[in-house]
Every structure is written in structure tokens, then in C-alpha cells.
Amino acid sequence: CRLAKSKGIECIVDGAHAFAQFPFTQKDLECDYYGTSLHKWLSAPIGTGMLYVKKEKIKDIWSLMASNKDQEDNIRKFEEIGTHSAALHNAIADAITFCDGIGLERKAARLRFIHHRWIDRMKQYPNVRFLQNIDDERNWCGLVLFSIDGMDGGKIGDYLLSKHRIITTPITYAEISGVRITPNVYTTLSEIDYFADILETIAKGQVKEVMASAK
Known part of the structure; x- marks a missing residue:
């Protein structure tokens, strides 16, 4: 501005x-x-x-x-x-x-805490990429966008919803492609842990439905 x-x-x-x-x-x-x-x-x-x-x-x-x-x-x-x-x-x-x-300070802290439950688990996978500087919490709060090498973000979103009733937002722009995760303060730890469990199976290549089509 x-x-x-x-x-x-x-x-x-x-x-x-x-x-x-x-x-x-x-x-x-x-x-x-x-x-x-x-x-x-x-x-x-x-x-x-x-x-x-x-x-x-x-x-x-x-x-x-x-x-x-x-x-x-x-x-x-x-x-x-x-x-x-x-x-x-x-x-x-x-x-x-x-x-x-x-209180917004407590709300923001809770949102980051919930996100860390899955982010910290996914950091071990070199094929998982975060489209923000995830190590600097000034760059993110309630929204985190990720992608997985060789996998289609839209297919990941479809799989999570159809098979596990997990709602995400696949994002595809000219220079950005990934899946947006937006838990809220009412998201439980068991829910976010379940999401992380499923995401790990995807990152390990165990879900063939999400593989990107060959160009």
C-alpha cells in the first residue's frame, strides 16, 4: 500500500x-x-x-x-x-x-500449534514441499500450502475428501500448485493427527490414485 x-x-x-x-x-x-x-x-x-x-x-x-x-x-x-x-x-x-x-494472539498460537502437528511429521519426507517459509512463523498462521513431488494436488484433494472425508483446497495457478490446509480452532488433535497419518501414506507413494499424469 x-x-x-x-x-x-x-x-x-x-x-x-x-x-x-x-x-x-x-x-x-x-x-x-x-x-x-x-x-x-x-x-x-x-x-x-x-x-x-x-x-x-x-x-x-x-x-x-x-x-x-x-x-x-x-x-x-x-x-x-x-x-x-x-x-x-x-x-x-x-x-x-x-x-x-x-483473543487473536491465543487463536493464532493455537492455529500454528495445530499445524505443527502435521508439518513436523511431514518434514522428514524430502518429496514434500511447503510453499511458505515454514521455519519462520511470521510467514504463516492458519493457512499452509504444500505439494508432493510427482503427485497431483487436485487428485490429493479428491482422495482426501472421497476416501477420508477430509476437506482441503487444491490450488493451481500459473506459478503455484499445491494443496491448502486450513484447520480452525475447533479442529481436534485427533483429527489433525489422522490427517497426518493419511498424508504420510501419500508421501510414501502408497496411494496410486494421486500420482500426476505423465506429460
Whole structure:
């Protein structure tokens, strides 16, 4: 954001996976706009979100639905989204209370602790690669992306779901290919240990269904 500002460019941050995962403040980002999904790490209902717009920018942004003229520079003009269930946004308060009861520092520590249960076991396999600097906890918290040499990330995800009911997110971009693992605070140690057990069999080459197709 600082680089963008130095070039006169407004900065929009897609914070869908950052909010309520680990501690930070809006001031840390220095962005003009910030949007996030509240169902991810805050665990509010699906369909809820949050928008930050820098005060002086509000008047220049049109609301999705027509708003009153006197709301021109009022952030609440963006809250009008048409007919919807009030239960969704009312439940946000309970989600915030739950999150605050844990505390973001403790939550982040718990997420890293859960991840270490499987990461530390998989480090022994030279064919398993982590797509973050896993030895520096400043580079990761609730999300960890890994790949296994010679194996297809999509097939790994399909196998884990169909055979073991483990939900993961295969990621395939131009320069990134792997499987994203995102446990939450309610993930039990027995669950993450079971995942590690299965992943070890994959890393050992014992699951033929996940092998990458020859090019």
C-alpha cells in the first residue's frame, strides 16, 4: 500500500482470509479500502462480510442500492443490500464475542500449534514441499500450502475428501500448485493427527490414485 500511495494509486486489499485469523490493525495496512468475508476465520454466517473505506473516499463510491443524499459520506450507505435475512448480520455479534473470548494472539498460537502437528511429521519426507517459509512463523498462521513431488494436488484433494472425508483446497495457478490446509480452532488433535497419518501414506507413494499424469 505504501508503494501504491507513492505512485498516486489507491489501494484495495482483499482481506478475505486475514481478518480474525491473526492480529493486525487497519492502520498496519495503510490501505484505502479493505473487504473481508466474515464466515471464514470469524466463523460468522456465510453471506456476511465487512467493508472499510477511508473516510474521505466514501463520498466518491456509489452504494450498491440507491441511498439517501444525506448518506453521501456515511459508510452505512453500503449496508443497504436489499431484502435479506436479519439473522445473518445479527449473528455477527455472537461470532465477535466468541473470537474476543479467545483473543487473536491465543487463536493464532493455537492455529500454528495445530499445524505443527502435521508439518513436523511431514518434514522428514524430502518429496514434500511447503510453499511458505515454514521455519519462520511470521510467514504463516492458519493457512499452509504444500505439494508432493510427482503427485497431483487436485487428485490429493479428491482422495482426501472421497476416501477420508477430509476437506482441503487444491490450488493451481500459473506459478503455484499445491494443496491448502486450513484447520480452525475447533479442529481436534485427533483429527489433525489422522490427517497426518493419511498424508504420510501419500508421501510414501502408497496411494496410486494421486500420482500426476505423465506429460
